[in-house]
Amino acid sequence: MLSLEDIETVFARRGIEQYSGEPVTQLEHALQSAMLAEESGGDDELVTACLLHDLGHLLHDLGETPTLRGVDDVHQFAALPFLRGLFGERVLGAIKLHVDAKRYLCATRPGYQAALSDDSKRSLLLQGGVFDATQAEAFLTQPGATDAVRLRIWDDLAKAEGAYTPSLAHFMARAARCVLGSTPQPA
Numbered sequence: 001m002l003s004l005e006d007i008e009t010v011f012a013r014r015g016i017e018q019y020s021g022e023p024v025t026q027l028e029h030a031l032q033s034a035m036l037a038e039e040s041g042g043d044d045e046l047v048t049a050c051l052l053h054d055l056g057h058l059l060h061d062l063g064e065t066p067t068l069r070g071v072d073d074v075h076q077f078a079a080l081p082f083l084r085g086l087f088g089e090r091v092l093g094a095i096k097l098h099v100d101a102k103r104y105l106c107a108t109r110p111g112y113q114a115a116l117s118d119d120s121k122r123s124l125l126l127q128g129g130v131f132d133a134t135q136a137e138a139f140l141t142q143p144g145a146t147d148a149v150r151l152r153i154w155d156d157l158a159k160a161e162g163a164y165t166p167s168l169a170h171f172m173a174r175a176a177r178c179v180l181g182s183t184p185q186p187a
Contacts, residue, residue: 001085014058021119023161031165032158048175049094055079093144094151101152104139107131
């Protein structure tokens, strides 16, 4: 299990890497995702899930833009063993389901798939493609699906070069309030 300090270290070491095929770094993408959730009134758990949704990319090294080589890095699952025990199922569920949320949105939201970045389109195919109607319906029955859809929408928007965001420390303070067994602090 990672600690909050370990997460900060991962971002310090690997957050400067380019977010595959996008004009932002891994850290900029994480901060923008969390900021969009915060600006939309997301609670600590949803903001934390947004901050950490792509941590799996940073916990293994598959090189630059693995989708160009036909590799699905299954990043939505890679971070879960390291975060389990630190955060509850609400944070973990949104992280775990954010890839399936893309598949769901492609199936249910006209124009969504066409608006995806090139790398997101490549990864969509590697991740199983667009849900059919039955899969989309089943997706919504899973705990965390609604949060994952919200996270996914912010994830898609969190690729703005040079955007101002609050610091990592700001969002880690929100994450600290989500740690299992911690005493809730006022927001």
